[in-house]
Amino acid sequence: MKDPRLATLAKVLVNHSISVQEGEKVQIVGTTNAKPLMKEVINAVYEAKAIPFVELADDELRVLEVKQAPAEKFQLRNKWALEQYKDLDAFIQIIGEENDAEMSEVPAAQWQMGRSHLKESHDYLIDQKKWVLLNYPTKAAAQKARMGYDTYFDYLIDVCSVDYKKMEEAQRPLKELMDKTDKVRITAKDTDLSFSIKGIPAVMCAGERNIPDGEVYTAPVKDSVNGTITYNTPCPYQGFTFHDVSLxxxxxxIVKATADNTEELNKILDTDEGARYIGEFALGLNPLITEPMGDILFDEKITGSLHFTPGEAYDEAPNGNESSVHWDMVLIQRPEYGGGEIYFDDVLIRKDGLFVIDELKGLNPTNLK
Known part of the structure; x- marks a missing residue:
């Protein structure tokens, strides 16, 4: 039996996230277990009088393809993908995770080589085309979230279907404040961190790129970060999950990095020079996402959280840092996670996960639900 909520979600992706127009060409990439949603997306694209192109993906096959691939393979893939993307107007990716550790079979050096050779086509797609990314509810994802499958399915549909228009309006005062802020200070348990965001744009995220969504991000001035941050959520990266990460x-x-696997953590941070600098600072704002579940598409939007990201900066909020790494790490500041404060230019703007100045109170969960 079809779940009518999937048709509603598909229309959010097609009509809100990528705003498909008549005659546009839309690529839909998804795993086989995401077919129920993919079918609804295809229908929604046709309803918008646009043209869908469908590609099925498989993680097991991808691992076999990538882990032995020579540089020439990635170079050819980059060339083919670039030509394909030039003919597209929009891109939807639906991930249906079957095994979170599948990608750990690929050596880190192989991932790095692949990303470096595919960077041109990847950046072209991200910078020049409309796109959105969503994780489909699977039993593997439910297990990682420590939920029964039916509960997880309902949860995902709920958090992906918030009122993004309302969220966008509530985010505007935060963007305006961040755009004129110089100094930021973050405090929490084992955390006291200061940096500048002066002159770097703030970007609102309300359903246009990731679903679920809910954040406003910028980047620190590259050499301005001083102090320590200790993350209180799991930090997944390419099949590995780290706990108690402190930078x-x-x-x-980053001059010191520790975790439950300090050696492996530092290997990732030594991938290239930019991996030890920060490419993103963001505040999580989705009122229905409250607990970490090991999936960064969800965890980075947790209400009352922030993420502070080693690696590549986004072009929309550039600070000059380049890296093959972009690793979102999340700190929750609500009281049950130890609390914490955020100051903009020495003014307290959020305490224990709640905004305390009037112009930002619309972003607190009771006002966004």
Whole structure:
């Protein structure tokens, strides 16, 4: 039996996230277990009088394809993908996770080589085309979230279907404040961090790129970060999950990094020079996402959270940092997670996960639900 909520979600993706127009060409990429939603997306694209192009993906096959691939393979893939993307207007990716550890079979050096050779086509798609990314509810994802499948399915549909127009309006005062802010200070348990965001644009995220959504992000001035941040949520990266990650900065650079697997953590941060600098600072704002579940598309939007991201900066909020790494790590500041404060230019703007100045109170969960 079809779930009518999937048709509603498909219309959010097609009509809100990528705003498909008549005659546009839309690529839909998804895994086989995401077919129920993919079928609804195809229908929604046709209803918009646009043209869908469908591609099925499989993680097991991708691992076999990538882990032995020579540089030439990635170079050819980059060339073919670039030509394909030039003919598209929009791109929807639906991920249906079957095994979170599947990608750990691929050596880190192989991932790095692949990303470096595919960077041209990837950046072209991200910068030049409309796109959105969504995780479909699977049993593997439910297990990772420590939920029964039916509960997880309902949860995902709910958090993906919030009122994004309302969220967008509530985000505007935060963007305006961040655009004129210089100094930021973050405090929490084992955390005292300071940096500048002066001159770097703030970007609102209300359903146009990721579903679920709900954040406003910018980036720190590259060499301005000093102090320590200790993350209180799991930090997944390419099949590995790290706990109790703590990073210490001097003049922007991570000079000390510890976790439950400190050696592997530092290997990732040594991938290239930019991996030890920060590419993103963001505040999580989705009122229905409250607990970490090991899926960064959800965790980075947790209400009362922030993420502070080693690696590549986005073109929309550039600070000059380049890296093959972009690793969102999340700190929750609500009281049950130890609390915490955020100051903009020495003014307290959020305490224990709630905004305390009048112009930002519309972003608190009771006002966004």
């Amino acid at each position: 210490t900065f001097e003049n922007g650079k």
